[in-house]
Amino acid sequence: MRCTLGVDVGTSSTKGVLVTADGTIIATATRAHEVSRPRTGWVEMDGDLWWDEFVAIAAELLHAVPEAEVAGVGVSGMGPCILLADEEDRPVRPAILYGVDTRSTAQIDRLTAELGADEITRIGGSALTSQAGGPKIVWIADEEPDVSARALRLFMPASWLTRKLTGAYVLDHQSASQVSPLYDIEGGVWHDPWWQRYAGGIEQPRLQWAGEVAGEVTAAAASATGIPAGTRVITGTIDAWTEAVSVGAHEIGDLMLMYGTTMFLVATGETTLRTPSMWTTAGAFEGTRNLAGGLSTSGALTGWLRGLSGADYPALLAEAEDSGPGARGLLMLPYLAGERTPIQDPDARGVIAGLTLQHNRGDLYRAALEATALGVRHNVDTMRAAGADIRRIVAVGGGTQGQLWLQIVSDATGLVQEVPETTIGASYGAAFLAATATAAPDSVPSITDWNPIAHTIRPDETLGPLYDTLFDRYVRLYEASKEVVHELAAAQRGGSA
Template identity: 65%
Template structure:
């Protein structure tokens, strides 16, 4: 629940701006963590080819200017004392020596144009060396193959390029004139960055990104400079106030919820699910992304489910029932969904199985089952997917002791309880789930007054403890969940590729 701001609240605020996939969000936050004002600008992803996902990088600065102006006009009493930035990533925005984009920004893993370059670089550099230095295998998430794609397919654009930006660093450049990239974003720029030495891997940078200047490396909380006079005139912000580096949005959202300490697992409930485990040690798993953490002393291991809320929404549309009705009927169904077991691979699966040709399976159906049973099975399926990832992360050395839950799915108590029951982990849901823009505003405040815990702003609102009475049944079904995938994998693949048997 958002605090209600009263007339006595301080006028000193920090500005947090996050460039997301579908919108840019800006927020003004006062010294007590109260939200003074919010503004949103919608935008769209361009898909000139079926597997491409790109965006005009100039949109990012234009929306920053527009939203900042909107907030300052709506709240003339607010005095901005620092700026925090955040954005989706890892992205590839190439710009010339005047910081003008030479082509649209290529987005993160949703852009799959560079598959040939992924195979080429994996062979060229060696998969073991790539994972040893870069922390992760080359996938559609990686920056290096996309740079090579531009060099090979758009040589004129590449020849004009001098700098590499992501949304947060592009905003920082426009605000301060500084050319930087935070260590976390750099660690997702596989294979250009050495995750163990925390520096650019110069031999591979020169091989894959020749002619591109390497940005200075900083941490997300670092002040990279002050708002320059030109940026102040354009935005209405005071000249000379500090600007932090910021980082990729999922990690900034983790900061906003306090999921940044060793032992924490950030779990983002949404159309898909994203998981980030934090530790002080380097954790590696073949299917997951090893990265530098949001803070200097931490490392992260990240994974994700391809669907979660997407499956429950599919059931809602299929049955014509609303969510409250489905949740009520799922509650009545009880643990185990009256003998149903679902694989939630309705759009393939990311981690830990890395199987784009996996497909959804519903086992155990009888004529007695209803939509509430199906909905319960879907919730349990996503919980099993989370547990599968938690087990993989623990195999990689992560010591997960609690889940910090964020996202739209946290509004449903049954889903939260199911995940805790299946994983055996306690979940903490913060009071505010505004997202990355709030985390950016928090880091900006720290830049002014020094370190303080996010809990001073955003404490825990709900704690979900696992129900030990259901654990034996969930353990048995989790074993069946894994066995069901192994037993039906070949059939799933055949169906996905259209190899239907004919009669």
């Protein structure tokens, strides 16, 4: 049975799927893990864990379906992450994760002053924020010079797995475009003057597109994983972009909305759109550009409330539904891990306004769901103001399993959301990319055949005025509380998490 194997390293787990040539999932496997937060604003993960979990997942999948003939391997992972390794491919320190890690504020300020904000945007597409990879590399050089001196190669989860599987040292263009300001977005190459200035001791990875074949499984990797030697492996890319592929939301005019530990939005177009409050990146495929954004918490916020309350998700969702639109007068800012787009404020913090003794946990949970929905609206409005032509919205990720959350997002934004049949996410998209890369020219699969739209969520137009009012208050609440919140963040910073 011809299959492809897809594996995605996420923030809270690594997931793998075994998929037949027609898109049918025949086996799944998951390994849960946690990030490390050694200090306030630091979010890290052990890079060796990514490979260990890949090995375990591959063995489990192949054991579950012994008749599977793996034609290709797809890889994906959270990002942009900065994992530096030495000449023996040993990580020199834990990987620094994407925009939820906010330690490089001083480096962002310094690079912006040295290079100029306009020039950074012209070359790299985006202003430097906590999402950018370049300042994280500079932070390591500044704060851990002995560690930096041993660093020879740069990896992200997908490229780390590709390296382990094939020996290829490669990074996809999409991921590279988030190592700002070291990538030239219009030229599609590393910007050598800035690379030499800020990452000169690190070899530049070869650049490819996400769906291109990076290499073949080596004998050593075959022995470790059970995947036959010679099996082709794609280059892969960051999970949000692979999720967009998994639901067919990577065409011009598409917006992918990913419900996960964080919330991610990717709008695809043909031209480079620049705005200081969003991320301008290369697309997953040649000839495309993206305007992207992300909330720092979504599933992480609901998970936090679940842990505090001791209730399970079905109970919380039922109570939130009983609470009703507006959460009985509660309004929440979901910035418990700072916020990425569009406010780009690592010192933002969560706020709950309007709380009384009459409110219950269902009201809090409803307010949390509405907070993420208002955050989505804030991002979509900003994208459209920058010129994004959003014609179609596709929802993906674990949060799509709950109808209430989807409905609240549609009600709060006025957006129609298409939900595909399979929302397992990036691991499925990675398997699809592997299938397209290894298929015969006359049998290249289509994602619309693999994963058709299952249902559509339409906004309740009668709730439009309510959510217009809540959104206005949401924006004003951030501005009104920002000064005090920043003082609190300053007090938090520097202590152990």
